[in-house]
Amino acid sequence: MSTTEQVHSPEEIRANLAEFVEQQTKSAVATDLDLFGSGLVSSLFALQLVVHVETAFGVAVQGADLKLDNFRTIDAITDLVVRLRA
Template sequence: MSVTDHDAETVKRIREHLLDFLEQRTRQNLTSDTDLFASGLVSSMFAMELLVHVEGAFGVSVAGPDLKLDNFRSVDAMTELVLRLGGTPRD
């Protein structure tokens, strides 16, 4: 199931939450397709923090084959991951 198969409002809320979190932590303006690793904005230590944040903020558990850098490379990739795992924003 892809992003386009989900409620547009849910997709928007997930993206906005992730962008807000990342912009606050990196103090950079980002787009949803910014490659966080190629841009140097995310270190391996911050990647672990990001994993914990995604799990807590959206009520998902990332394990096994989902635990790879490509799923955290951009806000778009993380949004796809959250939706695939059945997560929703916990506002």
Template sequence: MSESTTARGITAEQVEADLTRFLEEHTRSSWDPDTDLFATGGVSSMFAMELVVHIEKTYAVAVEGPDLRIDNFRTVRAMTALVLRLAGNRE
């Protein structure tokens, strides 16, 4: 299994594409995977909660405790890494 694929077969490319699409649909802006969504004003703390719900529902993972840190949601790549880690921990 490669680093970018979880035990459930989710790839980094799939997650990144989904999260980018979700962001673009909700913000009506295009986003580079490394853009700081909070520093640019693209995402508010309220919208961050929508991101959490989207991630939990889409990938059947629980984002809780220390995983709720803003740094995990700062960029599309950070969210992708979070999803892959959480999905990979579930067997």
């Protein structure tokens, strides 16, 4: 079964993203923490986030959606995924 066939609620998406970020940063992260403003992650990590979002949730992040504000917090990424899957 591909990821695009699986149903992910916003809560499941948020939990998946939090787990991914915490594994990568080795830090507990609040879902509203500014990942980049806090200095916790780098611009290279932004690319890893995009790849994770696309593969984990079966979406394509392109064009106007590739802006930093969509990846600034776990909550913002969750909103992006929900919107792209609608």
